Amino acid sequence: MHSFQELIAQFEQQFSQWQFPGEPATLYEPAGYILGIGGKRIRPVLTLMGNELFDELHPDSFQVGNAIELFHNFSLIHDDIMDKAPLRRGMPTVHVKYNESTALLAGDVMLIYVYQFLNKVQQRYQQKLIAVFNKAAIEVCEGQQLDMDFEKKDPAQVQYADYVHMIGLKTSVLLASSLQLGAIIGGGSEGHQAHLYEFGKNIGIAFQIQDDYLDAFGDPEKFGKQVGGDILVNKKTFLLLKALEMCNGVQQQELRRLLTYTGHDKVDRTLQVFHDCKVDEWAQQEKERYTQQAFNHLEAIAVVSGRKKALLEVADFLLHRQH
């Protein structure tokens, strides 16, 4: 059994030894660039943990971890093109540093390399691994499309339940599947795999609620980026969509006015409405509810509790950070 930090170090050590081919450098250098600018490697480490929950670490978990980390970075490159994002992890995005065509193609070839890794695992569970991975990969694409569709809509037109569905696809299913893939390699039963998947999915949603909460109510000194950034760009968040549902008629009018308002006190006035309709309290409770659901699923997995230690560490890392 390894701790969260030990698994990060083990994964990073082997992943950093792998490289794309040298030629054509115009294709593979941009692909290597995004892998080199960091990232916490949370998803592949979840695969290692899913494996270790049931059995000793198997080399296949590293292959699958590499596949997941490549897929995650592929989706970042392409999302950044779609979102016209200038920065990623504080560095220029791939399409800004190189160009859009190269970023598009580097993402494509990275997605093919995902399956190079998935093609190295033992045959006895290969089809199952690819099936579970593909389901998540397809859902991530569907989530990105739904997110783009929502972007075009007025916030009042977006149903809160639809938003939870979208954010689950976009941010949680890959976390959930990363765990499940490890459980398959470790020999966990179908039932245990399902519980572990739900643990990951609920942690992912709790994380997203907290992310939205901190953007609005975080301590500026600890948060590290501008508090209220989501409010300034009218981003559809858990807080905004739920506030529109919870608040009374007067508050609703104020909130809708604030969406087109650009004055210097836009953030403060929006936070005041959030506070008045108690969506801040609701968010804390909702995060707690998803966290509790996650732990119930983890609880249902019948292995000695020592085996769950690393998973509790990663949940703590994701859910108790202030930045």
Place this chain on the structure above:
Amino acid sequence: MHSFQELIAQFEQQFSQWQFPGEPATLYEPAGYILGIGGKRIRPVLTLMGNELFDELHPDSFQVGNAIELFHNFSLIHDDIMDKAPLRRGMPTVHVKYNESTALLAGDVMLIYVYQFLNKVQQRYQQKLIAVFNKAAIEVCEGQQLDMDFEKKDPAQVQYADYVHMIGLKTSVLLASSLQLGAIIGGGSEGHQAHLYEFGKNIGIAFQIQDDYLDAFGDPEKFGKQVGGDILVNKKTFLLLKALEMCNGVQQQELRRLLTYTGHDKVDRTLQVFHDCKVDEWAQQEKERYTQQAFNHLEAIAVVSGRKKALLEVADFLLHRQH
């Protein structure tokens, strides 16, 4: 044994029954759109032929054929974004009909569905099939990148041998691999697989030489599109690059002048240089040489000649068309 036409009909019949999911329609309708606007389904039919060269048609060849056809269409969507192409098969390209972000994402999800099909084949050859397919898929991306790199260069800077390498990756390896994948399913030996691959690769290059030749010297009535289109946009073709290598100093000066010339007789004057330095004759010989190499490889495959009939039909279809 089935004829080329019978195999096209069989493939099209089952392929048209398959559909992407209905939701999100904003993602899957664009993906379905490009599949619906035609295409000759040459590549998947080559897989069926590769199978039938050695054994009765196996359902796995249709799964692999579906994967290859999806991959081909994925690459068309993304190439059209990169090339800013307005039309594909006479219809608006996906990024023009919808938008670039949706086209990018529809291509991505299509590439994941490729592996949904590759995950349905028998386990005994699944890893081999994915390995052969991935090699080709990676090479197609590398070919596209090299093509974009060449686009930025002066034609005189592009070595003819490098161009042949690029065009082989971009247009021939997928034809070659489609055949090999069928041969694997049909139980052909490694040696026979290699010959069949080379048959496809050489036919592909011969086809490309002919395509360049017809664009310059084709019969306008039969060709169906503007003769000289490549010359008008200074496209790097077999003819231009070889002419720059073959012609004498005076012709070379004229050809280089013509690359920046925009007068109404640009095409006629360029064709005159091509004719003077006999690059038209060279192209015919070169096409013949690659065709002969292809047939030598087919010859080397020890099966009764009746089994090769469909492959000869498809070669004839690809190499003797005038349009």
